[in-house]
Structures are given as C-alpha cells and as structure tokens.
Amino acid sequence: MVLGNGKLIKDKHGNMELEDYNMKLLGKDRLREVIDLQQHVYDNLPNKEVLYMDSYEDMLSDMESGAKIIGVLNSKNRIIAYRYIAFPGVNKRNLGYDISLDEDQLNKVVHLETTVVDPKYRGNSLQSLTLEAAQGLSKKEGYNHFMCTVSPYNFFSLYNIMKNGLKIKALKKKYGTDEEEGLWRFILHSDLNKKSLNPIDLVISKWANLDMQKELIDQGYIGYEIIKDTKQLNYVKFDDAAI
Numbered sequence: 001m002v003l004g005n006g007k008l009i010k011d012k013h014g015n016m017e018l019e020d021y022n023m024k025l026l027g028k029d030r031l032r033e034v035i036d037l038q039q040h041v042y043d044n045l046p047n048k049e050v051l052y053m054d055s056y057e058d059m060l061s062d063m064e065s066g067a068k069i070i071g072v073l074n075s076k077n078r079i080i081a082y083r084y085i086a087f088p089g090v091n092k093r094n095l096g097y098d099i100s101l102d103e104d105q106l107n108k109v110v111h112l113e114t115t116v117v118d119p120k121y122r123g124n125s126l127q128s129l130t131l132e133a134a135q136g137l138s139k140k141e142g143y144n145h146f147m148c149t150v151s152p153y154n155f156f157s158l159y160n161i162m163k164n165g166l167k168i169k170a171l172k173k174k175y176g177t178d179e180e181e182g183l184w185r186f187i188l189h190s191d192l193n194k195k196s197l198n199p200i201d202l203v204i205s206k207w208a209n210l211d212m213q214k215e216l217i218d219q220g221y222i223g224y225e226i227i228k229d230t231k232q233l234n235y236v237k238f239d240d241a242a243i
C-alpha cells in the first residue's frame with residue numbers, strides 16, 4: 001500500500017541532490033534491511049542512549065501480531081527511513097499503564113515505536129511525515145490513543161513528536177529489568193477523541209532540567225509544548241487533571 005510519495009533532498013548540508021521517494025508499508029521480507037538501517041543509524045549516534053535497539057526476532061514476532069512498519073524508499077528502492085508502530089492491547093508493555101489510562105482504553109492504544117532516518121536524508125521531515133501516515137492508518141482502524149517514549153536527551157525527536165500533538169505525561173526509567181535500571185524516557189500521549197481542556201497554570205522549564213519536570217508531572221502538570229529556539233518546555237496544569 002503506497003502511503004505517499006514526492007521529492008526529497010539527499011545530503012542537505014553537502015552535495016544536495018533532489019531525489020524521488022515513496023512511502024509504503026513494508027513486509028517481513030524487508031525486515032533484515034530495516035534492522036541494518038537501525039544499526040547504521042545507531043553506529044552514527046553521538047549519544048547511544050537515545051535509541052533503544054529492537055531485535056529482528058522481537059520485531060518479527062510483533063509484526064506477526066499486527067505491528068506495522070512504514071518505510072520510506074529512495075529512487076533505488078533502498079529503505080532510507082522507517083517508523084515502526086505496534087498495537088500492544090492489554091500486554092504489560094502497553095504505555096497506557098505508565099499514565100494510568102483507563103483499562104477499557106488499552107485496546108485503543110497505538111505505540112509509536114522506533115523511527116530512524118538515514119543521516120544522509122535528515123532534514124526532510126521524514127519523522128513527521130511517517131508520523132502523520134501512522135496516525136492516518138491507525139485512526140482508520142479505530143485507534144485513538146497515540147503513545148511513545150522519547151529520551152530527554154533526544155531534542156530533535158522530542159520536538160518533532162510534540163509538534164505533532166503528543167504531550168508529556170510521565171518521566172521514568174524504561175527498558176530495564178527494574179525501576180532503578182533502564183534509560184530515562186519521557187512518556188508522551190495524545191488522545192484524538194479528547195476535547196480541549198481548560199488551562200489553569202503554566203510553568204516554564206529548561207529542556208534539560210529533569211528534576212523540575214519530574215516534580216511538575218507529579219503535581220499534575222503536562223508537558224505541553226517545546227520552544228525550538230530557547231529549548232524551553234511549557235508545562236501546563238488543567239482544571240481537569242484527568243488524562
């Protein structure tokens with residue numbers, strides 16, 4: 001299924017070449033290439049903490065239970081970016097548990113799992129474009145809660161995710177064997193069916209001040225938007241504190 005196509009700029013800060021791309025759902029037959037791209041992106045990351053690597057086996061079994069991979073292919077049909085989305089249902093990995101989402105809503109949760117863009121193709125908004133495609137696909141299938149984790153040290157990803165309407169609802173260590181281990185992650189959420197709420201307070205936090213943000217979240221504030229230039233986060237409290 002083709003989800004989109006157009007032109008993008010390869011090597012935006014170097015030779016700059018215009019190239020055709022198309023976006024489509026990938027089958028299991030291309031999973032090895034997906035894993036290779038993930039490895040390439042990981043190897044090029046200055047801070048490895050920002051990307052939790054998915055294994056071939058885990059992704060394969062997840063695809064067999066309905067997870068999807070939206071791929072972006074260049075003019076030579078090479079995968080240059082992908083977004084992996086999963087539908088965790090009542091499985092304990094559902095991020096809804098981390099924000100105390102009502103039990104009857106867990107089956108409506110979509111996980112925006114990993115996204116990677118080949119460094120040569122960055123700056124074409126592929127993270128946002130694949131997110132829009134994921135939202136369109138999932139909405140059609142009756143899902144309305146979008147959730148993901150983002151490392152507090154991954155400014156680019158946090159900015160893109162919040163720009164697309166997800167709000168910070170929790171900050172905790174994830175992907176470890178217990179609460180003490182693991183990697184710091186914001187947990188973000190948006191509910192397409194939720195009407196706008198009534199804000200009653202606003203507090204500004206520096207992007208890197210995790211202690212302050214954790215305290216604000218504990219007091220019922222939601223990380224509402226991030227300002228690109230100042231790298232400040234606006235935390236807002238609503239009169240309806242419920243998610």
Ligand SMILES: CC(C)(COP(=O)(O)OP(=O)(O)OC[C@H]1O[C@@H](n2cnc3c(N)ncnc32)[C@H](O)[C@@H]1OP(=O)(O)O)[C@@H](O)C(=O)NCCC(=O)NCCS
Nearest residue numbers: 050051114115116117121122123124125126127128156157
């Ligand atoms: C996060 C990520 C997917 C964003 O890629 P993208 O969609 O191409 O980013 P954007 O198009 O929004 O980029 C906006 C600007 O930020 C820059 N940028 C994006 N990611 C960057 C990065 N990791 N390092 C430095 N600059 C980056 C782009 O070059 C662009 O700048 P420009 O307009 O001057 O060219 C990509 O950086 C990436 O693959 N990171 C590693 C994996 C990761 O962290 N995934 C998210 C968690 S699963």
